[in-house]
Amino acid sequence: MSHFDTKTPGRPLVILPGLGCTYHEWYPVIESLKQTFRVISFHRHELMNTTQTGTVAVALQLQELLKTLDVTEPVLLVGHSYGGLCAQQMAHDYPETVRGLVLVDSTSVRLRQLDSLTLPVLDELSTDQVWLDKCRSYAEMTRHALCEAIRPELTHEQRQLPVSVQRELLDFQTDPLLYGEMATAIEQWQNDAVTLERRGRLADLPLIVLGRDKELAVNSGIEEGLPEAELRLLEDTWKRLICEQADLSTQSELLFVEQASHAIHLDRPNAVLDAVRRIDERAND
Template sequence: MSKIRRFLTINQNKIEIFQKGKNGTPIIILTGMDCSFDEWYEVTESLSKSNRVIMFHRPGQGASEIRNEVRNTQTVVNEVSELMQSLKLSEPVVLVGHSYSGLCVQHFVKEHPKKVAGIVLVDSTSVDLKILDDLDLPVLNEGSTDEIWMEKCHSYSQMTREELREVINPTLTEKQKLLPNDIQQRLISFQINPSLYKAMHSEISNWKRDGDMIKNLVEYPDIPLIVIGRDKEYNIRLGTKEGIPEWELRLFEEKWQELIMNQVNLTSNSKFIIAQGASHSIHIDRPDIIVQSINKINSLFN
């Protein structure tokens, strides 16, 4: 590909596209709710040596435009379908979804089974995510319920970039500080974009209804699937260092892992992997696990 980053018009929005590599089965990676495709640098650098890798910033993310459309999994499904059409992808693709986008992938595969050759779900949001609301987690829930996040996102969406910089004080992880300087700058800029929080507000307000709706769609097609979950004990250790009670963290992490493991039952041709030493950001902590999983899916039909 001569242009790694460019723009396409999708659903009347100017959308920022990333493409690298030009051989092999196309791989489409959908990022999490507040995640830039630049965070996936190590994954895409490795995969693009043998495959065509495609990513995009959903409306509101990065330099992608957003209007007043509803942001839900159906909208993302339509955008991915239109993206494939615009890029003239006629063959089935490997579809990768992280976090919220794992929910979108589960929706897409049910609606367009013939367009997908294999799936990798990376610590994916569950269609049963509302079960997490039933857990008694007084400290964890103190500032992180959907309602609180929606209120924050609405407030942030009304601010300027300069105001967001003051409020959020955007930072990079130690591993992100090892990335090329231009990517580091884009990752900082990504966090202080008011449009990002406009999009997140809409996605959060709809995701539980989306989960219920996806469950009631047609049966999941029996195609190759790898489910990657984060390291439960590692996340508990991280949380206790921040002063969160271990019993709350263990209750949450055990339920989260149970929901992740349930995704293995979506097909009969599936595998579950725990990314040892990884937080929810597996693409940053253990990019090797993601690359190995995608290559494993690729090997099944190449």
């Protein structure tokens, strides 16, 4: 399914998952939110029906989806990781459509600063080029070959979800089209970020910025055998970039979530739920 719509009563809320992520892993958050909101989300690689690419394309896709679903009132927007960069694009391109924004450990418009860090060990594992090469390779495979190549596994947190949701997560990971979309995003996100940075602030848009637990991230990396000095340099920079996102609006709030990894919505879903409820109240004032 390319998109879902809870069709429940309430004000519309859109979730933009991170790169290579699916709305299925937001199941616990969505189950709570749909008691109050009409929750909408979509899979970017299944709605690539525009000549645009990158974050501009995502904003356009969302705008067209809202029209298709006959959503006429402004939405609350929740963006995680790369989805947060897309959410910022949406807020800039269609300001009349967005009434409030929650950025969940979001990619920064200044993400190029991460590439300037000296991280020899970490860079061997996860540079943009490493990711790009993998994604291009996976995009050329059949679903069966891709399944054999990546042998998808669920995280501990994902294994706590209903079995039907776990199946959706595994199926999502073995779609070659997903990796084509990821490759395009990786190719463009540096330029997209620079363009967004030049567009400046989001005026007085109600905004809550959530960031991960720096010490948890460092300690998790150390347990994996990675060098502490590199981890601290990376996490210090990431934290600073998250702090800077609070400057996007004059009506912002910043919170670092203890005991939460990059997947805050899985580790500490209540933190996301609380942020959504607060932003909803502020957007109504």
